[in-house]
Amino acid sequence: PAFGLFLFTIARDPLRIIILIAGAFFWLVSLLLSSLIWFIAVKVSDPQDERLQKGLLIFGVMFSVLLQEAFRFLYYKLLRKAIEGLVALSEDGCSPISIQQMAYVAGVGFGLMSGAFSMINLLADALGPGTVGIHGDSQLYFLTSAFMTMVLIFLHTFWGILFFHGCEHRRWWEIAAVVVMHLTVSGSSFCNPLYVGSLVPSYMLMAAAAAWAYLLSGGSAQNLRRFLLCKF
Amino acid sequence: MITFMNNSDSEEEPCNERTSLMSAESPPVPSYQDGLQASEAGEVQAHRKRRAGSSRGPNNIAGGEMSGSGVPVRESAPENEEEELTLKYGAKHVIMLFVPVTLCMIVVVATIKSVRFYTEKNGQLIYTPFSEDTPSVGQRLLNSVLNTIIMISVIIVMTVFLVLLYKYRCYKFIHGWLILSSLMLLFLFTYIYLGEVLKTYNVAMDYPTLFLVIWNFGAVGMICIHWKGPLQLQQAYLIMISALMALVFIKYLPEWSAWVILGAISIYDLMAVLCPKGPLRMLVETAQERNEPIFPALIYSSAMMWTVGMAKPDTAGRGPSQQTWDTAEDGREHHRSPSHAHSQMSETRSPVPTRPVTSLEELEEEERGVKLGLGDFIFYSVLVGKAAATASGDWNTTLACFVAILIGLCLTLLLLAVFKKALPALPISITFGLIFYFSTDNLVRPFMDTLASHQLYI
Numbered sequence: 001p002a003f004g005l006f007l008f009t010i011a012r013d014p015l016r017i018i019i020l021i022a023g024a025f026f027w028l029v030s031l032l033l034s035s036l037i038w039f040i041a042v043k044v045s046d047p048q049d050e051r052l053q054k055g056l057l058i059f060g061v062m063f064s065v066l067l068q069e070a071f072r073f074l075y076y077k078l079l080r081k082a083i084e085g086l087v088a089l090s091e092d093g094c095s096p097i098s099i100q101q102m103a104y105v106a107g108v109g110f111g112l113m114s115g116a117f118s119m120i121n122l123l124a125d126a127l128g129p130g131t132v133g134i135h136g137d138s139q140l141y142f143l144t145s146a147f148m149t150m151v152l153i154f155l156h157t158f159w160g161i162l163f164f165h166g167c168e169h170r171r172w173w174e175i176a177a178v179v180v181m182h183l184t185v186s187g188s189s190f191c192n193p194l195y196v197g198s199l200v201p202s203y204m205l206m207a208a209a210a211a212w213a214y215l216l217s218g219g220s221a222q223n224l225r226r227f228l229l230c231k232f
Numbered sequence: 233m234i235t236f237m238n239n240s241d242s243e244e245e246p247c248n249e250r251t252s253l254m255s256a257e258s259p260p261v262p263s264y265q266d267g268l269q270a271s272e273a274g275e276v277q278a279h280r281k282r283r284a285g286s287s288r289g290p291n292n293i294a295g296g297e298m299s300g301s302g303v304p305v306r307e308s309a310p311e312n313e314e315e316e317l318t319l320k321y322g323a324k325h326v327i328m329l330f331v332p333v334t335l336c337m338i339v340v341v342a343t344i345k346s347v348r349f350y351t352e353k354n355g356q357l358i359y360t361p362f363s364e365d366t367p368s369v370g371q372r373l374l375n376s377v378l379n380t381i382i383m384i385s386v387i388i389v390m391t392v393f394l395v396l397l398y399k400y401r402c403y404k405f406i407h408g409w410l411i412l413s414s415l416m417l418l419f420l421f422t423y424i425y426l427g428e429v430l431k432t433y434n435v436a437m438d439y440p441t442l443f444l445v446i447w448n449f450g451a452v453g454m455i456c457i458h459w460k461g462p463l464q465l466q467q468a469y470l471i472m473i474s475a476l477m478a479l480v481f482i483k484y485l486p487e488w489s490a491w492v493i494l495g496a497i498s499i500y501d502l503m504a505v506l507c508p509k510g511p512l513r514m515l516v517e518t519a520q521e522r523n524e525p526i527f528p529a530l531i532y533s534s535a536m537m538w539t540v541g542m543a544k545p546d547t548a549g550r551g552p553s554q555q556t557w558d559t560a561e562d563g564r565e566h567h568r569s570p571s572h573a574h575s576q577m578s579e580t581r582s583p584v585p586t587r588p589v590t591s592l593e594e595l596e597e598e599e600r601g602v603k604l605g606l607g608d609f610i611f612y613s614v615l616v617g618k619a620a621a622t623a624s625g626d627w628n629t630t631l632a633c634f635v636a637i638l639i640g641l642c643l644t645l646l647l648l649a650v651f652k653k654a655l656p657a658l659p660i661s662i663t664f665g666l667i668f669y670f671s672t673d674n675l676v677r678p679f680m681d682t683l684a685s686h687q688l689y690i
Contacts, residue, residue: 017327017330018326018327018642021330021635021638021639021642022639022642024635025635025636025639028632028635028636028668031676031679032668032671032672032675032676034679035675035676035678035679035680036671036675038679039674039675039678039679042678057682057683060679061683113635116631117628117631117680
């Protein structure tokens with residue numbers, strides 16, 4: 001679905017593609033830094049201690065989430081500057097792309113990259129022979145991974161919109177809400193393999209974020225009804 | 233012109249090698265040369281291709297746009313309109329370059345992943361005589377550095393040779409060289425490639441069919457690249473050729489040497505394009521002075537044939553194209569880099585004989601494109617292919633390198649728009665790619681593996 005989003009909404013406009021790739025790049029850099037920190041921590045600590053390792057992992061995940069949000073902020077700053085440049089250079093004084101579109105595209109960029117990194121090795125292995133969950137792990141590993149990745153990609157998209165909107169209007173509580181949501185989702189994935197604990201809250205959060213982002217983007221229940229009625 | 237020259241350079245190198253190996257004269261197609269020579273001796277000649285790359289941005293347009301991000305508002309008022317128009321098309325140009333680079337990389341990665349042949353070590357090129365199977369780390373490092381030095385010096389010699397040839401107007405020689413190397417590349421390498429692919433998928437093909445297929449492929453390729461042909465087809469052939477060369481490089485360069493060579497080549501590129509006495513720069517400047525286009529076989533042109541929608545009546549054939557070239561040339565600077573991004577697209581290269589006279593601004597704008605040297609394609613693909621072949625993190629590393637290279641390309645094009653001179657396209661992208669490759673392989677991979685095994689998400 002995320003790829004479909006990409007095809008339909010982004011592939012037309014070259015500017016959006018560039019913003020997308022740049023967004024993916026920023027996510028990648030944040031991942032790099034957070035894994036660097038985790039790596040150093042692991043090397044420094046004792047490799048035999050199981051609990052410590054798990055604790056370090058949790059620490060790494062949280063740190064990575066915070067870094068991702070920090071990079072999202074940096075990306076926002078960069079895009080603000082870019083918009084100023086675009087406006088100055090455009091013919092009729094208004095930018096060819098609005099900050100909201102940018103927010104959307106940036107969110108998709110982040111999401112695609114994170115999803116790709118989460119899923120792609122899994123997919124490559126899935127092509128080969130083997131049985132899922134042979135060692136007593138859950139048999140639904142692939143399915144749940146797929147769903148979790150999808151929800152994460154969508155969440156990144158919505159978070160992008162919310163985040164940028166919060167930065168635009170200087171509503172710090174919106175930004176804080178995004179960070180908290182991200183932390184919650186990552187934290188809920190700690191409940192795996194108890195999938196109920198992670199998938200359900202994530203989906204609920206995603207629905208909430210979707211509604212919020214939709215409202216922020218100027219939609220309303222009326223628009224929704226009109227859209228649905230027109231089509232069907 | 234640098235962009236122009238660059239191409240010749242790359243061809244030069246292969247030529248030298250070729251002449252030492254064979255008696256044939258090769259046309260100054262660096263990229264092809266490399267491949268051809270390699271096929272001759274079973275060695276890869278990477279240099280040439282490299283040289284073929286220099287990037288040139290859209291010259292005429294004030295370079296403000298490129299990705300449209302963070303372009304500083306500058307330029308004085310008279311240039312503002314130009315810039316505005318440029319801005320509109322700037323992002324388009326970047327995409328026009330993204331697509332072929334992506335396609336090339338996809339072809340290389342797909343081949344590496346599926347065909348076993350290209351990851352087996354079956355010997356080395358004559359340009360990298362030092363083996364890397366040494367017991368100690370220091371020895372291996374030393375060998376790879378020596379290999380790199382040899383390779384770079386061969387490339388430099390070839391480049392200088394090509395520049396000299398071009399300066400003294402030995403066009404026939406250069407053309408002959410180019411044609412010969414592209415001939416070799418198209419036929420021999422394609423034959424090998426096809427053979428390996430068929431072997432992998434266990435498909436049988438008899439010799440007459442094979443001969444027919446390869447003959448058609450090669451003949452159409454020669455016509456397309458050196459003469460006229462639909463732009464899409466020409467672009468497709470150039471992509472195929474770059475992919476083939478990159479595959480040969482990946483196969484025949486030993487591990488550490490490949491990385492050191494990539495690094496050294498970006499540095500060389502930087503110097504060759506930006507130093508006043510650099511061979512590539514001289515090539516581009518000479519071509520600019522003479523108002524000639526750079527050899528088509530060495531540069532990838534993203535020029536779109538947008539003349540279809542033009543209301544202005546087309547004047548015939550080459551004339552208008554040349555005019556366009558001239559007018560375009562006046563205002564531009566080229567950025568040189570091993571890959572030339574030439575914004576004057578159309579030129580003679582475009583097989584569009586009906587280019588309207590560029591009196592309309594939009595016409596110029598639309599027809600303007602960006603040129604990237606083939607060497608750049610090849611080295612980008614080598615980087616990504618090596619990442620796919622040797623990284624244990626597999627797809628993550630490949631993806632990371634891919635994004636890094638694209639971002640580098642973006643930045644390079646942005647700089648191109650800012651400076652309006654030929655710029656080296658290799659350094660930034662390769663630096664990013666190398667950084668991301670090594671860091672992803674060593675740092676991110678254990679992190680992601682651990683996360684995936686616990687099914688945690690960040």
